[in-house]
Amino acid sequence: xxxxxxxxxxxxxxxxxxxxxxxxxxxxxxxxxxxxxxxxxxxxxxxxxxxxxxxxxxxxxxxxxxxxxxxxxxxxxxxxxxxxxxxxxxxxxxxxxxxxxxxxxxxxxxxxxxxxxxxxxxxxxxxxxxxxxxxxxxxxxxxxxxxxxxxxxxxxxxxxxxxxxxxxxxxxxxxxxxxxxxxxxxxxxxxxxxxxxxxxxxxxxxxxxxxxxxxxxxxxxxxxxxxxxxxxxxxxxxxxxxxxxxxxxxxxxxxxxxxxxxxxxxxxxxxxxxxxxxxxxxxxxxxxxxxxxxxxxxxxxxxxxxxxxxxxxx
Numbered sequence: 001x002x003x004x005x006x007x008x009x010x011x012x013x014x015x016x017x018x019x020x021x022x023x024x025x026x027x028x029x030x031x032x033x034x035x036x037x038x039x040x041x042x043x044x045x046x047x048x049x050x051x052x053x054x055x056x057x058x059x060x061x062x063x064x065x066x067x068x069x070x071x072x073x074x075x076x077x078x079x080x081x082x083x084x085x086x087x088x089x090x091x092x093x094x095x096x097x098x099x100x101x102x103x104x105x106x107x108x109x110x111x112x113x114x115x116x117x118x119x120x121x122x123x124x125x126x127x128x129x130x131x132x133x134x135x136x137x138x139x140x141x142x143x144x145x146x147x148x149x150x151x152x153x154x155x156x157x158x159x160x161x162x163x164x165x166x167x168x169x170x171x172x173x174x175x176x177x178x179x180x181x182x183x184x185x186x187x188x189x190x191x192x193x194x195x196x197x198x199x200x201x202x203x204x205x206x207x208x209x210x211x212x213x214x215x216x217x218x219x220x221x222x223x224x225x226x227x228x229x230x231x232x233x234x235x236x237x238x239x240x241x242x243x244x245x246x247x248x249x250x251x252x253x254x255x256x257x258x259x260x261x262x263x264x265x266x267x268x269x270x271x272x273x274x275x276x277x278x279x280x281x282x283x284x285x286x287x288x289x290x291x292x293x294x295x296x297x298x299x300x301x302x303x304x305x306x307x308x309x310x311x312x313x314x
Contacts, residue, residue, distance in 0.1 A: 005120050007121060008121055009035065009118055009120040010030060010118050011029070012029055012115070014026035014027055015111050019112045020215070028313070029314060030073055030168075031168060033072045034071075034072045035117055037069035039155065039156040041062055041211075042062065045060050046059045046060060062211060067153035068130070071148070074145070075261070077255065078169050078171025078259075078307070079313075080147060081104070081308075082312040084302055085311065086149075087134075087149065089108070090107045091103065093309065099259075099307060104303070104304075106298040112131055113130040114128055114130065116163060118163045123159040125156050125159045130154075131152050131200075131202050131215075133151065133200055134200060135148070135150075135197070136148040136196065138196065141192055142176055144174070145174035145261070152202055154213060168314070169313070179252070179253050180252045182228060184247055189236075190231065191228050192229045194227065194251060196224075197225050201218055201220040202216040205217060223290070224291040224300045226251075226288070227289075230286075241287065248264055248265065249268040249291075258305070259304075259306050265289055265299065266292065266299050267294065272286075273288075
């Protein structure tokens with residue numbers, strides 16, 4: 001058999017109407033940096049006390065069948081909206097004309113996806129009932145805005161032949177020099193890097209009668225954080241952490257085409273702060289914001305401005 005390579009790996013995704021049932025088409029093709037999507041079968045030693053003469057086990061049984069993993073990919077101004085919607089819950093798009101503004105906001109019930117994973121030069125694998133357990137967006141000076149999505153899936157179909165050549169969208173990638181300053185409490189800050197993390201607290205539900213999970217559900221409070229590293233150039237953030245200042249925190253990327261990618265944590269407070277003195281050189285500080293909701297508003301919002309009329313297009 002031919003050796004397989006990771007080059008040409010990509011994913012096709014589409015939103016499901018019914019959890020665990022593939023839609024008629026998977027309209028979005030995404031480039032990826034890595035995929036750990038897989039299906040595995042738990043195999044457990046039977047608990048009886050019988051053994052071989054040499055005291056080895058003599059039998060096993062099938063436990064739960066597990067599917068899921070993590071996708072990592074560069075983030076674009078167009079093309080990642082379907083994954084962002086699946087992580088937050090909903091998207092509302094402006095009526096136009098272009099440019100269109102797509103506003104992604106959290107909902108209690110998360111949509112599910114079908115994802116076809118083209119395994120480089122080898123086979124493809126279709127994952128059903130994919131729920132986003134967590135999403136991370138991160139960028140550092142000199143780098144790309146990278147996204148990571150942790151997925152709980154219901155199951156996967158048997159591996160099949162390679163998919164046709166992908167049709168990627170024409171959206172530009174979000175890169176470091178397009179970032180503006182971080183804003184909080186009326187002040188703007190130059191930063192070195194940030195990591196946005198959304199934990200959806202999704203949990204597998206294993207029931208008698210099936211090796212597959214039931215539809216994952218919320219198991220705890222959802223949490224959204226923004227971890228930041230910056231040069232030490234004043235005590236505003238330090239004092240705001242001491243005084244439990246609550247304000248929106250926001251960072252915005254804008255490219256030369258007028259495309260915008262904006263992340264906002266609402267009613268955020270500073271949970272952690274550190275500015276140790278440990279070098280002759282430039283001092284740095286790190287701090288973590290936590291977004292908070294209210295009874296009438298949620299803790300975060302992502303806005304993307306581009307030329308697509310829909311927030312889930314390729």
